[in-house]
Amino acid sequence: MHPYPPSPPVAVSDPSAELWQSAARVLDTNWSGDHMVPSRRLYPHQWSWDTAFIAVGLAFVNPARAWRDLRSLFEAQWPDGRVPHIVFDPATAEDDYFPGPGFWNVPAYAGRRARGSTGIVQPPLHALAAWEVYRHAAAHGAGGVSEARTALAWLYPRLVAQQEYLTDRRDAGGSGLASIVHPWESGLDNSPAWDEALGNVPADLALLERFPRRDLAVAHAAHRPTDLDYARYIGLVRNYRDGGYSDTDLTQRHPFAVECPAFNSILGTAELALAQIAGVLGLTGDARRHRDRARDITAAIARRLWDPVTRTFRARDARTGRLSPARCVSGLLPLMLPDLPADRVTAIMEEARSERFGLPAPSADRTAATFDTRRYWRGPVWINVNWLLRRGMLVHGLRGEAEELRRAMLRLVHEHGHYEYFHPETGEGLGAPTFSWTAALCLDLLADRSAPAYSKAA
Numbered sequence: 485m486h487p488y489p490p491s492p493p494v495a496v497s498d499p500s501a502e503l504w505q506s507a508a509r510v511l512d513t514n515w516s517g518d519h520m521v522p523s524r525r526l527y528p529h530q531w532s533w534d535t536a537f538i539a540v541g542l543a544f545v546n547p548a549r550a551w552r553d554l555r556s557l558f559e560a561q562w563p564d565g566r567v568p569h570i571v572f573d574p575a576t577a578e579d580d581y582f583p584g585p586g587f588w589n590v591p592a593y594a595g596r597r598a599r600g601s602t603g604i605v606q607p608p609l610h611a612l613a614a615w616e617v618y619r620h621a622a623a624h625g626a627g628g629v630s631e632a633r634t635a636l637a638w639l640y641p642r643l644v645a646q647q648e649y650l651t652d653r654r655d656a657g658g659s660g661l662a663s664i665v666h667p668w669e670s671g672l673d674n675s676p677a678w679d680e681a682l683g684n685v686p687a688d689l690a691l692l693e694r695f696p697r698r699d700l701a702v703a704h705a706a707h708r709p710t711d712l713d714y715a716r717y718i719g720l721v722r723n724y725r726d727g728g729y730s731d732t733d734l735t736q737r738h739p740f741a742v743e744c745p746a747f748n749s750i751l752g753t754a755e756l757a758l759a760q761i762a763g764v765l766g767l768t769g770d771a772r773r774h775r776d777r778a779r780d781i782t783a784a785i786a787r788r789l790w791d792p793v794t795r796t797f798r799a800r801d802a803r804t805g806r807l808s809p810a811r812c813v814s815g816l817l818p819l820m821l822p823d824l825p826a827d828r829v830t831a832i833m834e835e836a837r838s839e840r841f842g843l844p845a846p847s848a849d850r851t852a853a854t855f856d857t858r859r860y861w862r863g864p865v866w867i868n869v870n871w872l873l874r875r876g877m878l879v880h881g882l883r884g885e886a887e888e889l890r891r892a893m894l895r896l897v898h899e900h901g902h903y904e905y906f907h908p909e910t911g912e913g914l915g916a917p918t919f920s921w922t923a924a925l926c927l928d929l930l931a932d933r934s935a936p937a938y939s940k941a942a
């Protein structure tokens with residue numbers, strides 16, 4: 485018998501039970517044998533940070549799948565430590581997603597076939613996810629604990645290698661922060677945070693004639709990036725690929741290298757989760773080192789990505805040294821870091837509550853000229869970033885605000901469905917309708933575990 489039957493926790497009311505069951509169904513539908521797809525039509529492969537959010541929810545209904553999904557992703561880890569942003573499913577046709585395996589043309593590595601993944605990364609949320617899945621098993625005390633411990637022991641050195649890749653090879657600005665080499669690496673792909681840096685990337689529209697967009701066949705053009713942005717995305721992939729996916733001299737060889745506050749806050753949070761994992765594995769020296777690294781990353785974020793004039797966190801272009809003029813939800817996520825100075829915590833909460841955002845937070849500033857209620861990452865509300873924001877509130881003891889946000893997120897999904905994202909004014913569901921991370925995080929929000937193990941209070 486399965487140690488954790490897929491049923492809601494006893495305390496939930498009827499509408500919650502309904503939501504619980506529908507979320508569990510989405511995760512069943514999107515399971516592909518050894519990995520989860522974000523959604524069947526739009527995203528038919530395995531995505532990196534999706535896997536982490538999904539594991540957090542699977543912990544409640546099928547922890548064995550949570551571990552299997554994480555394992556499938558890390559089996560595709562490159563020898564240099566990078567964890568690819570997509571692991572391609574060989575059973576899916578090349579034409580079902582663009583850019584597909586042929587375009588990325590990744591060589592064979594470590595016994596894996598060629599063209600098995602992309603060559604870029606996504607935010608390293610997996611240590612946090614692994615820790616959450618383990619924590620859930622440990623709280624249940626059932627037979628799942630020893631499997632969870634074995635899974636943690638397998639993942640730990642791989643998670644460490646992932647961090648080392650990002651902190652060493654990706655420190656393009658020499659600041660102690662990781663740079664992303666493509667907007668897709670942020671996970672907040674089309675965010676206005678990249679507009680200024682992308683302005684320096686050549687846009688060759690002819691590329692789209694040679695390589696037609698697949699996303700427009702399955703999604704509304706008004707919800708997706710423009711052709712101009714897409715041409716830049718494809719050009720960036722080509723440039724990084726043609727340089728052998730090397731990170732040497734990035735700021736000279738590659739037209740896009742940006743330090744994102746959300747990506748780096750997740751990087752810092754991962755060190756804290758690794759400290760917890762190292763503790764369980766009896767590696768006390770390692771645990772101390774991870775905590776030190778988290779503090780260093782927090783200090784670098786506070787130093788490099790803070791704009792003292794507007795009192796907000798912004799993305800910094802590592803090539804030009806300029807802070808992005810756009811205020812985006814990514815600037816709220818340093819709240820996840822427990823060592824963030826108190827005045828920055830206050831400033832983030834003021835920004836989050838202001839007319840520019842409001843909770844649940846839209847992906848970008850409501851008052852900006854670039855704000856777009858439907859175009860993805862340029863306005864709509866996403867459950868995953870709000871879930872991260874809520875963690876930040878809990879880390880800083882803001883329980884009332886966290887509870888309000890939890891309820892608002894659940895209301896949104898209950899009323900509109902497990903959509904990929906939501907209209908920031910009407911709540912209308914947008915993008916893919918049965919989206920894995922929305923469903924998975926709903927399970928976590930319904931179960932309401934409101935105390936991250938490394939909060940200040942712990």
Ligand code: 2M8
Pocket residue numbers: 522527531532533534569668670671672673699
């Ligand atoms: C979106 O990104 C992919 C490219 O990676 C796309 O637009 O085709 C983003 O929302 C990203 O954060 C997410 O991981 C991915 C799959 O859900 O979709």
